[in-house]
Amino acid sequence: MRALILLVGGLFASLVFAKPAADLDSTTRSEISERIAPVGSVCLTGEECASAAGAVASASSGPRSGDAIYGQYCIACHSTGLLGAPKTNDAAAWQAAEQKAGGFSALLSNAINGIKSMPPKGTCMDCSDEEIGVAIEFMSGLKP
Numbered sequence: 001m002r003a004l005i006l007l008v009g010g011l012f013a014s015l016v017f018a019k020p021a022a023d024l025d026s027t028t029r030s031e032i033s034e035r036i037a038p039v040g041s042v043c044l045t046g047e048e049c050a051s052a053a054g055a056v057a058s059a060s061s062g063p064r065s066g067d068a069i070y071g072q073y074c075i076a077c078h079s080t081g082l083l084g085a086p087k088t089n090d091a092a093a094w095q096a097a098e099q100k101a102g103g104f105s106a107l108l109s110n111a112i113n114g115i116k117s118m119p120p121k122g123t124c125m126d127c128s129d130e131e132i133g134v135a136i137e138f139m140s141g142l143k144p
């Protein structure tokens, strides 16, 4: 009797649970895996990041353009010359700053470390040195 109950129970279970799973078509399966997919992923510097939806952009997603960095961080002071900042596209002012610093790389390191009223990295704390460099190129017209 006991064995029969187990047998019937087992049969019932396999009907209820196994059958529908086997009937799932591929669309439903992919819908399910989409729904249970992780909402985000972590990627380390140097690793290629998943481009799937939900992947969080990070520094390793490639450098931003000078235009983008400038428009978000540097424009506040450099467009108007606030606090004595060399003005955007003022070639003479930028050449003078470059000369005073002693070359483009010195200018870059001043921008990275900050100089007088110029805050370190122009407040773009997650900017790479390279991104600061292209932002300087963008607003000054100088070339490294």
Ligand code: HEC
Pocket (backbone or CB within 6 Å): 069, 070, 073, 074, 075, 076, 077, 078, 082, 083, 084, 085, 086, 097, 098, 101, 106, 107, 108, 110, 111, 115, 116, 117, 118, 119, 121, 122, 123, 124, 132, 135, 136
């Ligand atoms: C809060 C205002 C402010 C912001 C924001 C700012 N700067 Fe400046 N920047 C200044 C000032 C002021 C100076 C002039 C410093 C001095 O007196 O020598 C300056 C100077 C510089 C210089 C010349 C450094 C030198 O050696 O003379 C560079 C290069 C520079 N900024 C790059 C940047 C970049 C790139 C950004 C954006 C990522 C940025 N700045 C954002 C205020 C700012």
